[in-house]
Amino acid sequence: MTALLSFLSDNPAILGLLASVVAALGWGFRQRFAGAETERSRQAKSEAAARALADRVDNDIGALPAGAAKQELKAWARD
Numbered sequence: 817m818t819a820l821l822s823f824l825s826d827n828p829a830i831l832g833l834l835a836s837v838v839a840a841l842g843w844g845f846r847q848r849f850a851g852a853e854t855e856r857s858r859q860a861k862s863e864a865a866a867r868a869l870a871d872r873v874d875n876d877i878g879a880l881p882a883g884a885a886k887q888e889l890k891a892w893a894r895d
Contacts, residue, residue, distance in 0.1 A: 824831045873892070880888060
C-alpha cells in the first residue's frame with residue numbers, strides 16, 4: 817500500500833489521470849441517476865392523470881340512473 821502511495825505521489829500525472837477517471841465515472845453515475853429520477857417523475861405524473869380520469873368516469877357513471885350506467889359500462893367494456 818505504501819509503495820502504491822509513494823508511486824502516486826512521485827507521479828502527479830498518473831494521480832491526475834486517475835482523479836479524472838474517477839470524476840468522469842462519478843459524473844456519469846450522477847447523470848444516470850438524474851435521468852432515472854426524471855423518468856420516475858414523468859411516470860408518476862402520467863399515472864396521476866390516468867387516476868384522475870378514472871375517478872371522473874367512476875363519478876360520472878355513479879351519477880347516472882342504473883339503466884344508463886349499464887349502457888355506459890357496456891360502451892367502455894368494448895374499448
